[in-house]
Amino acid sequence: xxxxxxxxxxxxxxxxxxxxxxxxxxxxxxxxxxxxxxxxxxxxxxxxxxxxxxxxxxxxxxxxxxxxxxxxxxxxxxxxxxxxxxxxxxxxxxxxxxxxxxxxxxxxxxxxxxxxxxxxxxxxxxxxxxxxxxxxxxxxxxxxxxxxxxxxxxxxxxxxxxxxxxxxxxxxxxxxxxxxxxxxxxxxxxxxxxxxxxxxxxxxxxxxxxxxxxxxxxxxxxxxxxxxxxxxxxxxxxxxxxxxxxxxxxxxxxxxxxxxxxxxxxxxxxxxxxxxxxxxxxxxxxxxxxxxxxxxxxxxxxxxxxxxxxxxxxxxxxxxxxxxxxxxxxxxxxxxxxxxxxxxxxxxxxxxxxxxxxxxxxxxxxxxxxxxxxxxxxxxxxxxxxxxxxxxxxxxxxxxxxxxxxxxxxxxxxxxxxxxxxxxxxxxxxxxxxxxxxxxxxxxxxxxxxxxxxxxxxxxxxxxxxxxxxxx
Numbered sequence: 417x418x419x420x421x422x423x424x425x426x427x428x429x430x431x432x433x434x435x436x437x438x439x440x441x442x443x444x445x446x447x448x449x450x451x452x453x454x455x456x457x458x459x460x461x462x463x464x465x466x467x468x469x470x471x472x473x474x475x476x477x478x479x480x481x482x483x484x485x486x487x488x489x490x491x492x493x494x495x496x497x498x499x500x501x502x503x504x505x506x507x508x509x510x511x512x513x514x515x516x517x518x519x520x521x522x523x524x525x526x527x528x529x530x531x532x533x534x535x536x537x538x539x540x541x542x543x544x545x546x547x548x549x550x551x552x553x554x555x556x557x558x559x560x561x562x563x564x565x566x567x568x569x570x571x572x573x574x575x576x577x578x579x580x581x582x583x584x585x586x587x588x589x590x591x592x593x594x595x596x597x598x599x600x601x602x603x604x605x606x607x608x609x610x611x612x613x614x615x616x617x618x619x620x621x622x623x624x625x626x627x628x629x630x631x632x633x634x635x636x637x638x639x640x641x642x643x644x645x646x647x648x649x650x651x652x653x654x655x656x657x658x659x660x661x662x663x664x665x666x667x668x669x670x671x672x673x674x675x676x677x678x679x680x681x682x683x684x685x686x687x688x689x690x691x692x693x694x695x696x697x698x699x700x701x702x703x704x705x706x707x708x709x710x711x712x713x714x715x716x717x718x719x720x721x722x723x724x725x726x727x728x729x730x731x732x733x734x735x736x737x738x739x740x741x742x743x744x745x746x747x748x749x750x751x752x753x754x755x756x757x758x759x760x761x762x763x764x765x766x767x768x769x770x771x772x773x774x775x776x777x778x779x780x781x782x783x784x785x786x787x788x789x790x791x792x793x794x795x796x797x798x799x800x801x802x803x804x805x806x807x808x809x810x811x812x813x814x815x816x817x818x819x820x821x822x823x824x825x826x827x828x829x830x831x832x833x834x835x836x837x838x839x840x841x842x843x844x845x846x847x848x849x850x851x852x853x854x855x856x857x858x859x860x861x862x863x864x865x866x867x868x869x870x871x872x873x874x875x876x877x878x879x880x881x882x883x884x885x886x887x888x
Contacts, residue, residue: 417544419525421445423743424539424548426531426689429456431720431732432554433514438740440523447548448524449531449541455514456556457576457721458729459507465579466599468506470761472499473606477638477763484800494608496584503579533694536713550715550743553696553703554732555689557682557721562591565650570658572651572676575600585609585675589660591648593619595760597679598631602762605640612641612671614648614662620760624772627822630803631762643669651676684722707750708742709735717743726756755838757830764804765826770818770837771809783817784810786843788863790823795854799824806859808833810867814842825856832860843867 423439425432428450436448453460479492512518516526529542539546559574561567573581575596588604590597593615605611613619613635619642620628635642646664653659657674684702691697697704697712702724709717717739720732734751741749757769776783790796790804804823811817819833836845846864851857871877 419447419544419546419548421447421525421546421548423447423550423552424449424546425552425554426539427456427554427556427685427720427722428454428514428519428526429554429556429720429732430458430729431556431736432456432552433519434733434736435552435554435719435739436519436524437522438736439744440519442740442744444744446524447527447546448519449527449529449539449546450516451528451530454516454519455511459510459514461576461579463729464507464510465503466575466596466603467761468503469499469579469603469607470599472502473603474763476608477606494584496607497582499607500579500582530688532688533690533696535693536695537715550717551694552739552743553689553711553716553718553722554720554736555685555722557684557724557727559678560681560683561678562680564648566652570651570653570676572678574678578677581675585673587612587657587671587673588675588677589614589648589671589673590677590679592679592681593617593621593644594679594681595620595758597677598635599761600677600679601640602635602638605635605638610639610641612643612673614643614646614660614664616645616647616664618644620766623760623766623768624774624807624820626773627766627805627807627820630764630805630822631760631766634763634803682721682727684724686722708748709739709751710742726753726758728756728758731756752838755834757834759827759830761827764801764822764824766820766822767826767830768818768820769830769834770816772818772820773807773809776809776811776817781817782812784867786810786863786866788859788866790856790859792862793854793856793859795856795858796823798854804859806863808843808863810843814844814867816841816843816846821859823856823859829857829860 422444424447425436426449436446440446476492479489482489519526527541527544531539531541534540587610589612590601591614593613598619601611601613646662648660649663650661651658660671660673662669686698695713696716703718703722705711705718711718719735719739721727738749738751741747760766786808788806791802796802801824806821809818816836821829843864846860851861
């Protein structure tokens with residue numbers, strides 16, 4: 417069967433779904449091809465299940481910590497399998513929004529097959545041949561599995577399988593200290609699992625080390641065996657579970673584990689798509705695109721994780737909007753990643769947007785650093801959650817270049833700073849607002865105020881005040 421739509425989307429993750437829904441609702445004849453689960457990684461293996469597990473883990477931890485308010489409780493009883501069942505319930509609750517039925521109701525032709533390009537303007541999917549005016553590749557990424565001696569002989573988990581595990585590990589070893597690894601380490605620890613995290617460098621290496629230290633301290637406080645500067649060199653089966661051999665700065669170590677979780681990054685899904693036949697340049701790092709997200713075949717676009725780089729759901733959604741403007745309206749829209757935020761959902765949360773201190777220093781930018789610690793925030797003191805910091809990078813003439821926050825709700829607190837970086841606002845905009853009291857959000861105003869402190873309370877101001885006092 418030959419189909420000739422206006423636009424054909426390959427992949428039903430966030431990027432693909434936003435393109436397909438937008439195109440169909442704006443009158444374009446749309447085909448969406450997905451061989452796996454509708455909703456992609458975010459719904460089924462990433463954002464949704466991980467945050468559901470994190471919420472359950474936070475509830476358990478809050479019970480343990482009630483004594484900080486003078487309330488004594490016993491250690492919570494955790495039914496690990498029931499927790500994971502409730503994680504699955506969350507996925508099922510959200511799934512209808514991403515379902516084939518909903519998209520068919522919007523007018524999208526959904527094909528549940530593997531897609532492969534057979535020519536520059538042709539895709540084969542099952543019994544269908546699709547010749548579209550424009551194609552969009554949104555196939556996402558998959559867990560990257562490093563070469564480790566013996567790994568092929570033992571079972572291991574990734575973010576795509578960990579939420580299907582109903583058996584509570586007695587000892588979980590996690591390889592990889594990026595956001596996924598760190599989030600899952602803390603969640604499992606709070607759910608009563610002994611956890612060891614192995615990271616060849618420093619955890620959360622893309623974030624500001626000063627702020628990461630708050631997360632590191634919290635992990636150790638909660639009992640995580642944290643091994644930075646170390647790597648897994650081999651694994652082997654054991655009578656009960658497996659043996660994980662680690663080598664690092666502290667020398668070799670032999671860890672007896674019940675489960676192994678690989679969280680060592682993600683690789684773009686480019687294999688098996690027939691991209692050579694389509695004239696689409698790509699590598700193991702992802703598909704090459706220009707600023708308008710066009711591939712080397714100008715009739716084919718690519719969005720989201722398959723590009724490599726910033727692999728976030730919100731980036732994929734941004735890409736989708738750019739593609740819709742280009743593909744449907746011929747507008748020269750370009751992807752703009754100057755103000756892309758990211759959040760690691762540990763406790764405390766760690767959020768960032770824009771230029772970091774390290775980046776500003778490396779680029780030779782003239783900048784100032786503004787800081788405000790959470791232990792000087794009344795709401796944080798009231799809630800006994802004072803471990804945290806906001807750090808703002810300010811350029812010439814007070815222009816806001818970037819901000820990082822480690823605090824409860826940092827993912828919520830970062831949004832005004834995203835707007836500030838994108839709109840090239842000045843720090844005076846934050847310093848002059850009236851912030852509600854008492855709130856965590858006051859740290860933004862307090863940090864901004866420190867920019868003016870040296871002048872406001874300096875000798876020049878003192879002289880001026882004394883001079884004006886002479887006139888009554």
